[in-house]
Every structure is written in C-alpha cells, then in structure tokens.
Amino acid sequence: MQSERERRFPGPRRGQLLFAVALLFFSVLLLSQIPGQTRWVARTDFFAQPRFWPAVGLIAMTVFGGLHLYLLPWRRFRHADGTEARKWATVVEYAAWFMGYVFAVPVIGYLPSTLIFVPLLARRLGYRSGRMMLASVLFGLATVVLFKGFLSVKIPGGMVYDYLPGAIRSFFILNF
Amino acid sequence: MDTLLSSLEILARWDVILALVVGSVGGVLIGAIPGVGPAVAIAILLPATFSMDPIVGLTVLLGIYGSSMYGGAIPAVLINTPGTAVNALTTYDGFPMTARGEPRRALSLAYSSSFFGGIFSVICLMLLAPVLAKVAPLFGSREIFLAALLGIILVIVAHRGQSLIAGALAGFGIFIQTIGLEPVKYSKRFTFDQAFLSSGIDLIVVVLGLFALSQAFLLLTSDDEKIRTMKLRGGLFQGFRELMRHPRVAGVSASFGVMMGMIPGVGEFTAQFLSYTYAQKTSKRPQDFGHGSSEGLIAAETSNNAVPAAAMVPLLALGIPGEALTAMMLSVFYVHNVVPGPGLFQNSMDFIMALYLALLILNVLVVVFLLVATRPLIQVVKIPNRFLGICVLTLSFVGVYSLRNSATDCVIAAVFGIIGYILKRLSLPIVPIILGMVLGNIMEVKLRAGMARVKEPFDFIDRPVAMILFLAILAVLAIHFRHVLQDRKSLKEAEWQSKHRSTRFGALLFCRKGSLSRARGRKVKARHSTSYRRSTERD
Numbered sequence: 001m002q003s004e005r006e007r008r009f010p011g012p013r014r015g016q017l018l019f020a021v022a023l024l025f026f027s028v029l030l031l032s033q034i035p036g037q038t039r040w041v042a043r044t045d046f047f048a049q050p051r052f053w054p055a056v057g058l059i060a061m062t063v064f065g066g067l068h069l070y071l072l073p074w075r076r077f078r079h080a081d082g083t084e085a086r087k088w089a090t091v092v093e094y095a096a097w098f099m100g101y102v103f104a105v106p107v108i109g110y111l112p113s114t115l116i117f118v119p120l121l122a123r124r125l126g127y128r129s130g131r132m133m134l135a136s137v138l139f140g141l142a143t144v145v146l147f148k149g150f151l152s153v154k155i156p157g158g159m160v161y162d163y164l165p166g167a168i169r170s171f172f173i174l175n176f
Numbered sequence: 177m178d179t180l181l182s183s184l185e186i187l188a189r190w191d192v193i194l195a196l197v198v199g200s201v202g203g204v205l206i207g208a209i210p211g212v213g214p215a216v217a218i219a220i221l222l223p224a225t226f227s228m229d230p231i232v233g234l235t236v237l238l239g240i241y242g243s244s245m246y247g248g249a250i251p252a253v254l255i256n257t258p259g260t261a262v263n264a265l266t267t268y269d270g271f272p273m274t275a276r277g278e279p280r281r282a283l284s285l286a287y288s289s290s291f292f293g294g295i296f297s298v299i300c301l302m303l304l305a306p307v308l309a310k311v312a313p314l315f316g317s318r319e320i321f322l323a324a325l326l327g328i329i330l331v332i333v334a335h336r337g338q339s340l341i342a343g344a345l346a347g348f349g350i351f352i353q354t355i356g357l358e359p360v361k362y363s364k365r366f367t368f369d370q371a372f373l374s375s376g377i378d379l380i381v382v383v384l385g386l387f388a389l390s391q392a393f394l395l396l397t398s399d400d401e402k403i404r405t406m407k408l409r410g411g412l413f414q415g416f417r418e419l420m421r422h423p424r425v426a427g428v429s430a431s432f433g434v435m436m437g438m439i440p441g442v443g444e445f446t447a448q449f450l451s452y453t454y455a456q457k458t459s460k461r462p463q464d465f466g467h468g469s470s471e472g473l474i475a476a477e478t479s480n481n482a483v484p485a486a487a488m489v490p491l492l493a494l495g496i497p498g499e500a501l502t503a504m505m506l507s508v509f510y511v512h513n514v515v516p517g518p519g520l521f522q523n524s525m526d527f528i529m530a531l532y533l534a535l536l537i538l539n540v541l542v543v544v545f546l547l548v549a550t551r552p553l554i555q556v557v558k559i560p561n562r563f564l565g566i567c568v569l570t571l572s573f574v575g576v577y578s579l580r581n582s583a584t585d586c587v588i589a590a591v592f593g594i595i596g597y598i599l600k601r602l603s604l605p606i607v608p609i610i611l612g613m614v615l616g617n618i619m620e621v622k623l624r625a626g627m628a629r630v631k632e633p634f635d636f637i638d639r640p641v642a643m644i645l646f647l648a649i650l651a652v653l654a655i656h657f658r659h660v661l662q663d664r665k666s667l668k669e670a671e672w673q674s675k676h677r678s679t680r681f682g683a684l685l686f687c688r689k690g691s692l693s694r695a696r697g698r699k700v701k702a703r704h705s706t707s708y709r710r711s712t713e714r715d
Contacts, residue, residue, distance in 0.1 A: 004670045010337045011603030019602055023344060030351070030366070039363040047627045050358040053620045054365050057354060057612070060347025068340040084601070091393040091597050095590040098389070098569055102577060102586040118570055125396065125562045132563065143570055151224045153578040 005073040015084035017077060020069040027061035034058065097121055109158025110148055111176035114140040149175040183529035186231055187537075195232045196534060199239015200541040206240060207247025207259045208556050209564065214244035214260060215387045216568060218504050220575040222380055230512040231527065234505060235534045241501050242294060242484045242535055243542040249286035249477060250550065251557045254279055259557075262444040262483075265452060265476035272468035282473065284415030287546050289426065289474045292419060293481035294539035296430035297437065301485050302532050309525060312493045312518035314641045317626035320517070322637075322645035324496050324615045324622065327440030329649060331499075331611050333656040334446065337663075342608045345599075349612020352377050353620075360624070372584045379613055381576060381585045383504055385592025386599075386606050388572040393597040395565030413547070422474050425455045429475045433482025438489045440498030444480045451479035485535050492516050492528055496618060500607045503614040 006013065038051040046052065097117075104113040118140040119133050127133070147153045157173030164172055186192070206217040217240050225233030248259030253270035266286060273282035315323065328346055335342040355366045356376030367373040419426055429451035436447035455475035456465045465472045490496045495517035497503035509516050514524075521528065546553075576589045599606050630636050637646040685692070 004667060008337070008667060008670075012601075015598070015602055019598060019604075020341075027344070027347075033366070037364075037366045037368065039361070041361050041363070044361070045627060048360065048624045050361050050363045050365055053616065054351055054354040057347045057349070057351030057616065061344050061351060062347075064340045064343035064347060068344060071340065087397070087601070088594070088598055090397055091594055094393055094396050094569065095389075095594060098573065098590055098593075099583075099586060101570075101573055102583050105573075105577065106581075114570065118566060121566050121569070122563065125566070127560075127563065135563070136566065139567060140570065143574070147224065147574045147578075152227065153224050153574055154581060155574070155578055156581055 003073065009073055013074065013078075014080040015088070017069075017072060017074050018081050018085060020065065020072055023065045024062065024069050027058060027065050031055075031058040031062055097124075105158065106156055107159050109161055109172065109176060110155050111141075111144045111172075112158065112160075114144050144176055179525050179529050180533075182526040183533055186526060186530040187533055189232075191229070191232050192235055192534070195228075195235040196239060196538055196541060199236040200243045200538050201545055202236075203240035203243030204247035204542055204545060204553070205556060207244030207263075208250045208553055209247075209559060210251050210255075210257045210259050210557060212391070212564065212568065213248075214240050215500055215504075216391050217244070218501055219380070219384045219387045220568075220571045222383070222504055222507065223575050223578045225508055226511045230508060230514050231530060231534075233508050233512075234531060235538075237501075237505055237508065238484070238488075238531065238535060239538050241505075242481075242538050245477075245480050245484075246287060246290050246542050246546060247553070249290065250283065250554060253282045253286060254554065255557060257557075262448070262480045263476075265448045265480075266473065268466050268476070269469045269472035272466070273470075273473070276468060278468075281414060281418070281470075282468075283550060284413065285418055285470055285473050286415070286477045287543055288415035288419040289429075289477035290481040291539055291543045292426050293430045293433055293478035294485070295536065296427075296478075297434045297482035297485040298532050298536045298539070300434050301489065302529065304489075305521075305525065305528060305532070308489065308493050309521045312521040314639075315494055315518050316639070317622045318630075318636055318639065319641045319645060320494055320496065321619055321622035321626050322642055322649065323440070323490070323494055324618045326645055326649050326652065327490070327496055327498060328608075328611060328615045328619075329652055330440055331608055333652060335605050335608070336659070338605060339656070339660075342605050345605065346608035346612035349609040349614075350616035350619075351612075352382065352609070353379075353613040353616045377588060378579065378585065379610075380504075380507055380579060381589045382592050382613060383500070383610060384572055384575045385589035386596035386609060387500070388568060388575060389589055389593025390596025390600055390606075392565045392568035392572060393593055394600055395561050395568060398561045398565075400560040400562055418470060419474060422471055424458070425451075425471050425474050426478050428454055429478040430482045433479040434486045436479075437483035437486025437498075440490045440496055444483045447479040447483055448476050451475040481539075485532065488531065492531070493518065493521055497611070497614055500610045503610050506614060 009016075034051060034055060038054050040049060040051055101113060101117045104117070107113075108116075115137060119136040122132055122136040127136070148155055157176075161169055161172045202217070203214065206212050206214060218237050221236065221240070225236055228236070244260050245262055248263035249266050249270065250259060252258045252263040252266040253274055256267050256271040258264045258267055270282045270286060273279065332339055332342045332346055351366075353376070355373055356364070357367075357374055358365055364374065429447075432451045432454070433444075433447045436444075436450070452465075452472060452475045455471045456462045459465065459469070459471050461469065461471075487498050487502050490498050491502045491506060493516075495506070495515065497506050506516065514520070514527075572589070572593075573586070576586050579585055596606055626636065637643045
C-alpha cells in the first residue's frame, strides 16, 4: 500500500530514484573537477573569479540534488525502474535517426534527404497506407520550400548538387 | 500621442502585417494541436526569425505566444485534452459543458474570455508604460542582479513540492552557461580541452533540445489515439454576451493575470489558480465549479491570456525574462544588438508601444479568425501523435542546424532532447534549466559590475530599489519556508491519520521542559529516599 509520503509525491514513482542518483553522481563528479577545469586568478575579487559561477551552479546541483534524493520516499530500486531505464534507452534510436538526417543533408542535399527521411521514419513507425506516405512526402516538401525557399534559412546545398548542370545547380543550392 | 503615432508607423509595413497574420494563425493552429505547444514552435522558429527585423521576428513569436492559448482551448473544451499546458484548467469546466451538449457555448465563452484578458492586459501595460519608463532607469547593475536572483528564486519556489529538484536543475542551467571561454579573464571553464566546448553551449541549442526534440521523442514513443470530435452548429458570438454578465470575475481574473505575468517566474498557473479560487469563493453557485461553470471557464481563460503581454514587462524593462518563452525571445533581441533593459524604455518607447499595439491587433485578428475558422480547425486535433512526432523532429532540424550549420550543435541538442524526454517522463520541471542559463549569465555579468564599487556588504543594498528587492527576496524565502513547514506538518498529521496527538511534539516537550524536569526530580528524589530507608532497615 502507498504511504502518505508516496501519495503526495508529484509525478510517477518509476525512474525517480534512478534519476536522482544519476544527477547526484554527475554533480559530484563535475564538482570534483573544479580545480582542474577552472582557474583561480590572483589579484581578482572573489565574485569575479572565473571559478565562482561554475562553483555556484555545481554546488546548487549537488546540495539540492542530494536533498532531493534524501527526501525521496523510496530507497530501493524496483523492477519498474529497470523498465523505465529501458524506455529511456528507446529514444536513442530516434536520436540516431535525427543524427543520420543531420549527416545526410550536407551530402545529398536538404530536399532529397528530407523526402527520404520523413517517409522512411513514418514507415518505421508503422504507417503503411498510401495516404500517410503521401502526407509525409508533402510535409517534407512543404518544410523545405517554406524554410529554405521562402524564409532563406542557412542550410547549405548538398555535395551532390555540384554534379547538376550550371543554372539548375545554383537554383537547387539556393532553394533546396 | 507622438509615441503612439510613431509606433503605428513602425507597424505599418507589409512584413509586420504578414508577421501578425502568420503569428496569430500559426499560434492558434499550434495551440490547437495537443502535444506541440508554443514553446516547441517558438524554439523551432527562433533561428528563422534572426534574419528578420527585430519587430517582425518578435511579432511572429509574440503572435504564437499570445494566440496559442486561444487555440489550446479547442481540444480542452471538445476532447478534454488541453492544447497547451496552461489550458489544463479550461478542461475543468469546458469539457463538462461539452458533455451536456453545449460545446458552442463553451468555446464561445473561452474565446471571449481570452479576448478580454488579452485586450485588458495590453491596455493596462500601455497605460503603465510611462511609469515603467520612469522606474526602469533606477535599476543599475546591483538592482538587475537582485531582480534576476529574485526571478530564479521565484522560479524554484513556484514549483511547489518539487522545489529541491527545481533548484538542482536551475543550478544545472547556471553551470551550463559557464562552460567555454570566460569573457573577462579568458580562461577555459569545463571545456575538457575539447574545441567544440570552447565557444560554450548555445542557449537555443539547449532550448531546442529540451523543448522541441524531447517533445518529438515523447510523441514518437507514444501511441496514436482515436479522437472523436463534435460537430459545432450555430454562431460563436453568444460568449461575448455571457461574458458581459460576469464583469467582476473577468476583471479580477485579468488583473491577476497582469500582476502574475509581471512577476518573473510566476506566470499563468498561479494567475489561473488565484482567479479560479476567487471566482469560486465569490460565486453564488460554487458547487458548479468543475461541472461546467461559466464563471470557472471565464476565470481560467481570462487570466491565462492576460499573462503574455505582462510577461514582456520584466523582459523589456529590465532584460530579465520571467519564463522560458520570453527567455527565447531575449535571444532575438541579442542577435539584433537590441539590448532590452532600462535604456530601451528610455530611448525606444515607440518600439515598445509598437510591440504592445501588435499584441492588441493580434488579439482582434485571432478572435476574427476563430469565429470564422473554428469548424475546420477542429480537424487538426486528429493528426496522429507519432506522425506529429516526425513533423516536430524534422522541423527541429531546421532550428538547430540553421544556427551554425554545425553537426556538433545537433549532437548537443539530441543529448538535451534525451534529458528533456527523461524529465518529461518523470514530470520534473524543464523551465528552471533555461532560466538558470539565462538568468545565470545576467547574474554573472551584473554581479561583477555591481561589486566593483562595493566596499562593504551593506553597500550592495544601500539604494532604495536594491533594498526593496533584497527584502522581497527575504520575504519570498520566508513565505516558502513557512509553506514547507506547513506541508511537513500536514504530512505528519496525515501519516498519523488522527489529530489527537500533537504534531509539534518536540516543541511541546521543550515548553514543558521545566515542569517535566521538576517531576522527574521529584521521582528520583522519592526513589533515593526509599532505597536509603531500605538500606537503613537492613542495618
């Protein structure tokens, strides 16, 4: 049965202990690196030291993170914490998809990589119908036209565009 | 009058008008889609606005900020799912109205209340602008440092029940902004000899990771839901007539919105809570609240829409953003070398008035758009969650990559995306990280400048504004600790499940220390005397 302290905790139980331990470990680790990673400058005020603000941030992280861990209503890991950690790991796949897209753009160009990335990811997520595939292609096209063509955001042309003939090449580099 | 005319001149440009239309329509659309929200949209569009004039870029972003709450009311009323986080309270009374067959009345009331809140706050701030222009120059480095410190403390204590983790995450934000080359002594801080860390971690990269990418990950790992929407019949004007029957609730709620919006770190939730509580306490039918009360809906929607304009006050007057969305807008100012703060109020009053006028026009545009386009707009809530995730992921790329064309920025954004995803899964706050970054940077610069002329600690607060801010910090901390103690006491009471025993046992023991020790002394004396007698008897 849930205790009053557990019932009043804002948020789910799964993963809380794991996160609190990881945060405290990370904070202590960084705090221990302060002497090597920051400098104490002679003849400079205490508050103007380059070390001062990193120390403020890390001490706040450690003290508040430690108190948060201490006041958590749970002290033991449960099976649900492991399941939650595996859930966190699943997003690494989507982060990898994102990075794949990032690395593809300078090589094959913004338009082609978007037109490949969006429908492919839609397929990976289980959308198979022609309607959803068409929607993903149209969405990709609209995004490129809006941002690169209309708003002229700074996204470089793909390396493959160099193989296109003169006028088309510059058109593609500028708009797609 | 001259200021008003010159501000109108600033707005009378085709690109500003286009920005107003795009911002208002885009904001409503984004608000109407549950799971996206204005923070994601602003984070994605932020780099695209860097190439625009400050007034154009800010108008688009303000448009999204101001109009998303209108759109957010649509799914809140029709499918019991708030479009944006601040529409959560709208579901309390909006959805019960829909359930009893009055969706048109609920939507119409939500729109009219939002409109009233938006217009009320803009008019208040336009009237208040001359006062702010006089007060803003009183803020020097020390005062701005103290205001930023107050802001960060308010952000932490506003997360009631999560203050400790909010404090740790704010510390994380302060730490992140220190990474890289220190600008005065040129010494490296936490770069681990990595070249990509020397230039520091960009705020926008972190914002995009924590808001946009994390939301994309959350949507991609969620399930698609089948959503049934209701058909709307008839006009949407009746809400305005109904709103006029509750001028007190609307007026007080809008005032709460304006006041809470102006205080850094407080924002919509507190304003809504105060307004809703007030409306319920003063209502003739308090039992209807949560079951489709029109006053409840008016309180929730009026107060949240009064906040965006008011939230611009600390940003424009002091350069201190009070929450994540205005923190993002601050970067638009920096990119264009426009430094928000006392100087802006003194020198560019027409620019500030233009922004307020833009907000005023925006509210009118949004209401007109909603009155015409609500029926087709309802369909956007049907977009599948995971497909929405793909869209947000694709658009996030534009935001991150267009900054510096750097794959490293994308890696950093992806890492923060995962952190944001974990925080969202655990229902932990993200905003303290962003405000820690922004306010941490302001505090570092202003403390260094402010301490240059300080010989004794008291010198730091010897000016009136500094003293007021310092006392405000002490008051906020005192109130917070009082709340913590009260929560602790009520927890103990609930744990014991009965109140017949004291929850202040230690304090009571201390008060009765004298009588208890006297009683104890009497007992010991009596025992000793008895044992002495016994020993005598044996002899």
